[in-house]
Amino acid sequence: xxxxxxxxxxxxxxxxxxxxxxxxxxxxxxxxxxxxxxxxxxxxxxxxxxxxxxxxxxxxxxxxxxxxxxxxxxxxxxxxxxxxxxxxxxxxxxxxxxxxxxxxxxxxxxxxxxxxxxxxxxxxxxxxxxxxxxxxxxxxxxxxxxxxxxxxxxxxxxxxxxxxxxxxxxxxxxxxxxxxxxxxxxxxxxxxxxxxxxxxxxxxxxxxxxxxxxxxxxxxxxxxxxxxxxxxxxxxxxxxxxxxxxxxxxxxxxxxxxxxxxxxxxxxxxxxxxxxxxxxxxxxxxxxxxxxxxxxxxxxxxxxxxxxxxxx
Amino acid sequence: xxxxxxxxxxxxxxxxxxxxxxxxxxxxxxxxxxxxxxxxxxxxxxxxxxxxxxxxxxxxxxxxxxxxxxxxxxxxxxxxxxxxxxxxxxxxxxxxxxxxxxxxxxxxxxxxxxxxxxxxxxxxxxxxxxxxxxxxxxxxxxxxxxxxxxxxxxxxxxxxxxxxxxxxxxxxxxxxxxxxxxxxxxxxxxxxxxxxxxxxxxxxxxxxxxxxxxxxxxxxxxxxxxxxxxxxxxxxxxxxxxxxxxxxxxxxxxxxxxxxxxxxxxxxxxxxxxxxxxxxxxxxxxxxxxxxxxxxxxxxxxxxxxxxxx
Amino acid sequence: xxxxxxxxxxxxxxxxxxxxxxxxxxxxxxxxxxxxxxxxxxxxxxxxxxxxxxxxxxxxxxxxxxxxxxxxxxxxxxxxxxxxxxxxxxxxxxxxxxxxxxxxxxxxxxxxxxxxxxxxxxxxxxxxxxxxxxxxxxxxxxxxxxxxxxxxxxxxxxxxxxxxxxxxxxxxxxxxxxxxxxxxxxxxxxxxxxxxxxxxxxxxxxxxxxxxxxxxxxxxxxxxxxxxxxxxxxxxxxxxxxxxxxxxxxxxxxxxxxxxxxxxxxxxxxxxxxxxxxxxxxxxxxxxxxxxxxx
Numbered sequence: 001x002x003x004x005x006x007x008x009x010x011x012x013x014x015x016x017x018x019x020x021x022x023x024x025x026x027x028x029x030x031x032x033x034x035x036x037x038x039x040x041x042x043x044x045x046x047x048x049x050x051x052x053x054x055x056x057x058x059x060x061x062x063x064x065x066x067x068x069x070x071x072x073x074x075x076x077x078x079x080x081x082x083x084x085x086x087x088x089x090x091x092x093x094x095x096x097x098x099x100x101x102x103x104x105x106x107x108x109x110x111x112x113x114x115x116x117x118x119x120x121x122x123x124x125x126x127x128x129x130x131x132x133x134x135x136x137x138x139x140x141x142x143x144x145x146x147x148x149x150x151x152x153x154x155x156x157x158x159x160x161x162x163x164x165x166x167x168x169x170x171x172x173x174x175x176x177x178x179x180x181x182x183x184x185x186x187x188x189x190x191x192x193x194x195x196x197x198x199x200x201x202x203x204x205x206x207x208x209x210x211x212x213x214x215x216x217x218x219x220x221x222x223x224x225x226x227x228x229x230x231x232x233x234x235x236x237x238x239x240x241x242x243x244x245x246x247x248x249x250x251x252x253x254x255x256x257x258x259x260x261x262x263x264x265x266x267x268x269x270x271x272x273x274x275x276x277x278x279x280x281x282x283x284x285x286x287x288x289x290x291x292x293x294x295x296x297x298x299x300x301x302x303x304x305x306x307x308x309x310x311x312x
Numbered sequence: 313x314x315x316x317x318x319x320x321x322x323x324x325x326x327x328x329x330x331x332x333x334x335x336x337x338x339x340x341x342x343x344x345x346x347x348x349x350x351x352x353x354x355x356x357x358x359x360x361x362x363x364x365x366x367x368x369x370x371x372x373x374x375x376x377x378x379x380x381x382x383x384x385x386x387x388x389x390x391x392x393x394x395x396x397x398x399x400x401x402x403x404x405x406x407x408x409x410x411x412x413x414x415x416x417x418x419x420x421x422x423x424x425x426x427x428x429x430x431x432x433x434x435x436x437x438x439x440x441x442x443x444x445x446x447x448x449x450x451x452x453x454x455x456x457x458x459x460x461x462x463x464x465x466x467x468x469x470x471x472x473x474x475x476x477x478x479x480x481x482x483x484x485x486x487x488x489x490x491x492x493x494x495x496x497x498x499x500x501x502x503x504x505x506x507x508x509x510x511x512x513x514x515x516x517x518x519x520x521x522x523x524x525x526x527x528x529x530x531x532x533x534x535x536x537x538x539x540x541x542x543x544x545x546x547x548x549x550x551x552x553x554x555x556x557x558x559x560x561x562x563x564x565x566x567x568x569x570x571x572x573x574x575x576x577x578x579x580x581x582x583x584x585x586x587x588x589x590x591x592x593x594x595x596x597x598x599x600x601x602x603x604x605x606x607x608x609x610x611x612x613x614x615x616x617x618x619x620x621x622x
Numbered sequence: 623x624x625x626x627x628x629x630x631x632x633x634x635x636x637x638x639x640x641x642x643x644x645x646x647x648x649x650x651x652x653x654x655x656x657x658x659x660x661x662x663x664x665x666x667x668x669x670x671x672x673x674x675x676x677x678x679x680x681x682x683x684x685x686x687x688x689x690x691x692x693x694x695x696x697x698x699x700x701x702x703x704x705x706x707x708x709x710x711x712x713x714x715x716x717x718x719x720x721x722x723x724x725x726x727x728x729x730x731x732x733x734x735x736x737x738x739x740x741x742x743x744x745x746x747x748x749x750x751x752x753x754x755x756x757x758x759x760x761x762x763x764x765x766x767x768x769x770x771x772x773x774x775x776x777x778x779x780x781x782x783x784x785x786x787x788x789x790x791x792x793x794x795x796x797x798x799x800x801x802x803x804x805x806x807x808x809x810x811x812x813x814x815x816x817x818x819x820x821x822x823x824x825x826x827x828x829x830x831x832x833x834x835x836x837x838x839x840x841x842x843x844x845x846x847x848x849x850x851x852x853x854x855x856x857x858x859x860x861x862x863x864x865x866x867x868x869x870x871x872x873x874x875x876x877x878x879x880x881x882x883x884x885x886x887x888x889x890x891x892x893x894x895x896x897x898x899x900x901x902x903x904x905x906x907x908x909x910x911x912x913x914x915x916x917x
Contacts, residue, residue: 005512017486024517024520025517025518025519025520026638027519028518028519028522028523029432029519031428031434032428032429032431032432032435032503033432033436033437035425035428035431035432036427036428036429036430036433036437036445036493037445038425038429038489039429039448039449039452039489039490039493040445040448042450042452042486042489043448043750045463045467046455046463048463049462049463049466050459053462053466063691065586089665092737100381101362101365102366104358104359104362104363105359105362105363105365105366107359107444108356108359108360109363109506110335110358112355112356112361113363119418121367124367124370125366125367127370127607128366128367128369128370130544130546130547130607131373131600131603132546132548132599132600132603133463133547133548133549133550134547134549134577134578134581134596135373135377135547135577135599135600136369136373136589137371137581137595138577138581138592138593138596139373139376139377141374141581141582141588142376142380142581142683143372144594144598146511146540160502160520167388171369174366178366182463189760191756191758191760192760192762193721193756194718194760195756195760195761195823195826196764196773197718197721197749198749198753198756198827199774199777199826199827199830200715200746200747200748200749200750200774200777200778200830201749201777202348202349202352202750203352203356204351204352204355204356204370204748205348205351205352205777209762209773209777213762213764213765214762214763216764225882226875228454229454231456231459232455232456234456234458234549234595235549235550235574235578238359239578239581239582244397245854256424259456259458259550261460262458263550263553263647264612265360266461266462266465266553267553267554269558275557278462279462279466282458282459282462285456285458285459286455286456286459289454289455289456290451290455293450293451293454294451297447297450310322344778344779344781345746345747345778347779348746348777
């Protein structure tokens, strides 16, 4: 670099100097571009590997795969319905539990909390976000499930159940819904709040009128984002949901999710068709997750929703 | 000047309002005032309760981790290998080392790609392409971790004809790429343009300016981004299930399956042996401490940044 | 009148009519809105009495000992260069500055004789009696025009549809907006133009029948035509309301106000009848400012 500066200041830049710069610049630019495009390469790889890995099953079962209830490695009959059911139901339970609580917490943290309480609570919620799925599952299977069995469940049951799965997923998605909701609420313009205050509204009324209705769309996006996270949740669910590929009417019966069946049975898939079926489950899961996340991003793009139209 | 019509409207309205002007001064506090105050306090209490309810599981998990795990975190735990199935004792030395090995490989994969990709997003690139790349990174962030495992299984494990540390490190590294790319881009965007211009005005090549000036300025932020990514993937279990696979012994070569803390915790937890359950708690405690340590380091490193209001 | 104090303490202030106290929580439509009282003659006490008002944001003192009296049913303008504390002064009048965490005030402000900063006085009530219109119009985007106007009433427990519709129409007429929106009362408020939105905000503030209306540079974001409409509006409104308006537009102050206060760097330099301020000010600083020598 020293040499460059000297050259630059003592003589007019010689041709070779410029060319050398240009090469270095171009090479670096292409290098970084290549790395950035790795994103697309990864997406392509994921899609293509899942597709290739499941082609046997795709050919054999076709669309029936999504609607068939049998999951029988022995007779080589594979259907994804129990897992789709399990994923949907457990995610739904998780949303029912997590959404009201998360949004209420976000409201508290941005609008109603006294200043000294805010940061500690936020820190705790971020800590919760850092807890790995497997540790939460550990607590779930050794603490939560026995407690549920003793205190909540009617009659003799295993303890591991769809409900337990839903609860544990709820715990995992609360941090993300809360933090995204907080961002959304914070982005509501202060002018809206002032308008409500100036009318003599109480703090809660200001929140209700000026903040929550303004942020409706964004909050919904936060919920969908939480759903996307819930769909892909694997370890904690596997440890508490019971892992039985059945569609049962009771929430207290064991269930099975798309992610769990792959986690449990992947290394034991002895036949090609078995492995392909699992890959196909992965494909279904990928498709659903990407779709849900895309919807969430769309909703969150106009961060906070109802913008004020600029008119002459 | 408003026209006659508007004028008369204003006059009419004002007269009407005058004549029916019932000042609320007669009962200044609106009749529902106390109810409004009550609602205000009630909602404050309710949302506070929800916030506490949200952090309750954290407290419970921590409590049980400490209660059940702290007794088992001893010297043996850190230095001994697992005993054969059913025997009491032993430790998770190989899993702890294995986690670090995997994180090391992951960093080698994820950091160059992520940081350089972030450099591109911030310093070069058209806004259209960048928009697509960011969108792609968001898509990748939403891919369930188990799917990453399946993909790397197909890409690495099958050709290598076996589970390996390479595969485990690769999958963790790949998972880190979108995150590191985004955080690097954000941090680089914060570097004032003045620095870039000053460097270029000195006749320094653009690529050098970026690497030696811009990146160097933002280095702390980039490092914290990498640390956060490492903290996240260190707890991942699902993708390792069929890449690193786990190992009850030391992995002497990186082409062999390797143990990792989360894997060990999982397999011990679902086993029928009480002693393994005890060790699972210990492993979980150690893992959580590791993650917390990384997060705290990040906090300390970013402390002299201007904090946004919560 | 039982004014700002909570209902338990009934302070009867002289000069005002004694009104029967409404016992039930839910006001009957008649009781709340349609009593045909004749307007009292202009009260002889000032609408607002400010004594030695100082406002601090943390360590920074923004207002230094400002004292003045705002006459009822008149327009008082606050003028001064940027950063002189005009907006802060305005916000202290309805306790809006308290929304900023490190804000502190010393001094006294009385609304028709009552101390609005006395212990036990709730800002919520003060703000209903002293309304505010902001520089940038801020109608609630998720509500219709009608809902925007009536939101203040509904907050205060007015439920009767007839009352709400009636009051809404009157407020919109007062704000010179009725004719333009009467056919689309239920369309979203954000579809209005900037000038219309601002008049909607004025109607919204008027609907709760404040005793004083504060206006923080209400026309600064509007084009000259819309500005003229707002100024005419203010001239009509002052027959029934006390208005305090902050403006950086001296010609506007000269046109519409009765008294003018000139603030500079947080201090009140001069406060007098508008005509005097603009033709024969007592202080040189005032003269320099109104003639455009600085600011």
